[in-house]
Amino acid sequence: MKQIIQLDVNDEVHEIAVQPYDSLLRALRETLGLNASKRGCDSGGCGCCTVLLDGKAVYSCMTMAMQVKDRKVTTVEGLGKVAGLDPIQQAFIDADAVQCGYCTCGIMMAAKQLLAENPNPDEDAIRKGISGNLCRCTGYQKIIEAIQLASER
C-alpha cells in the first residue's frame, strides 16, 4: 500500500507516494526524475547511488524512502550547475578524474562529506573516505588527485 510522504531533496520539499519497500534511490530516480544518483548494484556494494542524508553519505539503494522523511537529502543535482560548479565538480574535471562517469556522482557526494568534516585530508583519509565507492575505469588515482585539488582550493 503506497503512502504519501514529504521528501526534502536539495532544499525542495516533494510530496510523493511510495511503497514501504521503495528505496530512496527509487524515489529519487523513478518518482522525482533525479537521475544523478545511479543504480550500480542495488545492494550497497558499489556506491554509485551515494547521496547525503543530513550531510552524511549514505547508499540511497539501502535507505528506505520512508526512513528519510523530515531529513535533508542532497544529491548531485543540489551541487553546482555548469554556470557555477561546486569546487569538487570543477576539481573532478580539472584532474581528468571522470572517465565513464557512472560512479562520479556517488564519489563526489562521499567526497563532500569527507571535505566537510576534514577540509585538509591526507591521501590516506581520502582513500578511506571513498573506500565505499567503486570505480572501474580510473584506478582511483585521478579521483584522489581531484579531491586533493578541491581541498586545496
Next chain:
Amino acid sequence: MTQLNVVGKSVVRPDAYDKVTGGKHYPVNYSLPGMLHGKLLRSPYPHAKIVAIDTSEAEKLPGVKAVITHADVPQNVFTPVYFVPAHAKSMVQDFVVMSDRVRWAGQPVAAVAATSADVAEAALQLIDVEYEELQPVFDPEEAMKEGAPQLHDNAPNNIAKAPSFSFGDLEAGFAEADHIFEGVYQTQRVHTCYMEPRVCVVDSETDGRITVHSSMQHGFGLREKMAVALGIPESKVNVVKPTYIGGGFGGKLDVGHIEPVAALLSLETGRPVRIEHTRGEDFIATTRNPIKVYLKTGVKNDGAYTARYIKSILDAGAHATHGAEVIMVHGLYGTFFPWKCPNQTWEGFSVYTNNIIGGGYRGYGAPQGCFAVESQNDEICEKLGLDPIEFRSGNTHKEGDPHPVLQGHTLNSYRLDDCLKKGAERIGFDRRAPANSSEGAKKRGIGFACHPLWVSGCLGFPDIYEHSGATVKLNRDGTADVVSSCIDLGSGQITMLTQVVAEELGLASEAVRVVYADTDTAPFDAPTHASRATYSAGLATKAAAVETRNRLFKAASAVMEANPGDLYLEDGKVLVKGAPDSGVPITEITARAESAFVQMTEEGPRLTTIEEKGTIIGSASQAPPSNPSPVAAQFVEVEVDTDTGEVKVLHVVHAADAGRVFHPKAAEGQVEGGFQQGMGYALMEHLQFDQDTGACLSSDFLDYKIPTSMEMPPKIESIFVESNEPTGPYGAKSMSELCLIIPAAAIANAVYNAIGVRVTELPITPERVLRALGKL
C-alpha cells in the same frame, strides 16, 4: 614530428561537465511515455530440456501485458558477437535468443512485460516450467572426454573450435635445447564490472520498424544481430548511438537476451519496453573465458628459445560466441607470435561446458597467455641465472622487422627495449634482491612482465569488421559538428574525435561537438573494442575533417580570390600563404556559404558567388592502412605477508610505446584503470559457482570483490616512450589493453621474487599463497 595545437594536449573532456552535474545521457536514464518493464525468467538448472511452460497464471496478473517463451521467439541460429557478421564462417553459430534446451544455469526461458518492474517480477513467479534435467559437465577437460554429456549436436567431444598454428621443426627444436621447461598455468572466470548495467529500451512502429536504445559498444553490430535474431531486414532496425555509456571493457560487445526480447515484447504490445539487468544478471551475461595453458619451452644456455609447444584449453561455457575468437586471439597475439621462437606449435581448444558464456573483455585472450608465458620466462631466467631484461629483449621483435602476423606489414614503431629500460630504471630494478631474501614475515619482491605484440584494431583478422566513418560539418558560428558512430565507453573517444577535428580545422577543441548519430543516418563504424578507436576512427574522422577543410578552402578561394592550394588555417581564420595579414574568419566564409545569394546590406544589395555556396561539410568512410602493435613493460613491487598470505602492491611502473600520445592525462587514466582491473584479476576476482548446480554464487559486489581505493597501490606511474607510428593519426597507435594484459604476470613474478615460490593459478589469493608456502 609535426607541430600540433590540440593533439597531444590534455584538453578538458567535453562530456565531463555533463557527467559531474548528473550525467543525464546514460542509456540507463532513457525512458519513453507508456513504457513497459520487462523481466526474464531464468533456468535454475545448468542442463535440461523444457518439457512444458504454463504462462496462463502470469498472464492473468493485473498489469501484465505480454508473456513470451521460446515458442514465441524465432529459432534463428547465429553468432551474437557484434564485430563479425552473424553467420561468419570463422565463428561458430550456436546461439538462439530463447530455446527449449537449457545449457547453463541462468539461461532465460521466458519473459514478461508489465506496467512496472515489480509486477513483471511478480509475474515471473507465476510461470510454471517443467524441466527434464540432463547431466551437466563443468570442467572443459572432462567435457572433451568420450562419454561426456554433449551440449551441441555438431560439436563432438564438446569442441566448439580447435585452431592450431605451427612452424619450424618442434622435435628438432627441443632436441637442440640445453634446457626444457614445462608448466601449467590456469586462469579464472571474471567479469568486466562495467558500472552501468546492461539496459535497453526498444520501441516499435506499426510497420514493424524498431528503435533501440541500449548500453552497448556497437550500434551497427546490434542492428545486424537484432535483424537476424528477429528475422527482419536490417533497415527495419534503428539503433540510436548512446551519447556515452557507463563502461563496457568488452562486456557489452554482443547482443544479449534483453534487446531482442524487449523488441518482441514491444512488437506484441505496441508499447516501448525497457529491460535492465540486475547486477547478478550482469555477472552471468558475459565473462572472461578461463584458459588453462600447457606450456613447454626449450632454451639454449644463453636464453635463446629453440622450441615451444603450447596447448590452450578455453572454457567457452554454454555457447561459443566470443570463445570462438578469444581462443584465436589468445593463440595469435597472446602466446604464439609475440615471441621469436624458431620452432613453435600452438593448439587451441574452445570447449563447451554447462558454465555461463564467456565473452569479450579488454585484452581478449592475452592476459591468460601473458600470465603463462611471462611466468615461465621468469622461471627460465631464475633457473639459468639470466638477466631477465636481456632475455626478453633477445627473444622479441625489433623496430623495422616484418609484422609477424600481417604479411606485407612492418613493425614501423616498436620500442619494447626502451620500455624495458626506462621501466627498470624508474622502479630501481637493479636493487632487486634474490628471491625470498627479505627478513621477517612481510617479504618484498620486485617483478616485471612485458607483452611484445598487440593490436590497434582488427585489420587482418578473418571476418572482423574494421572500417570507420564520420561526417564533419562547419557551422556558421565557427563551430564544427562531428557525426560518428564511435561510442565513448569512458575511455575518451568523444575527446579524441574533437581533438582530431579541431586540429585539422584550426579550431579550439571546445569549438567541436560530437553530435547525435544513429544507424539510420550515420556512417558505419566497427565497435569500440580491440584498442581501435583512436587509430581507426581517428584516421577516418581526420579524413572527413580534411574533406571539410578542402570544401572550406574552395569557398574561401572564391571569397578571397586566391588559389585553394595557397590557403591555410590558423586561429579560426583562413589565410593566404605568405600574407599573414590576409586572414578572413572561418565564420565569415561559412556565413557566406550558407547565406542567400543576394544579401541586403546598409549599402544596398551585395551579390555573393555561386562558387562559395553550400554547406561546408566533409565525410569519409575507410579502413585503416595497417594494424600497428603497441608494446609495453610493467614493473611492480609487492609485499607478501607470509603469515596471512596477503599480497599488497606497493608501486607500479608501466612503460608503454603507444606512438604519439593524444591526451596525456587520459592515457595515464587508461594505465591506472587498466592496472586496477589487472590487479583484481591477479589477486582477488573470481566468479564463484555452485559445484552441483552451476549457479553463479556471485550476485553483487559484496560477493565479488574488486579493488577499492584501499587495495590500490599508492602509486601507478606511466611512462610513455613516444614513437612515431607513420600509419597512425599524428603518429598514434593504441594503448588501452596492454595495461591490463600484463599485470597478472608482473604481479605473479613479483610474488615469486618476494617468497621464492610460484603461484601458477589465478587469482593469487591469501589461501593460495599460504598453500604455496606449505602453511595450509
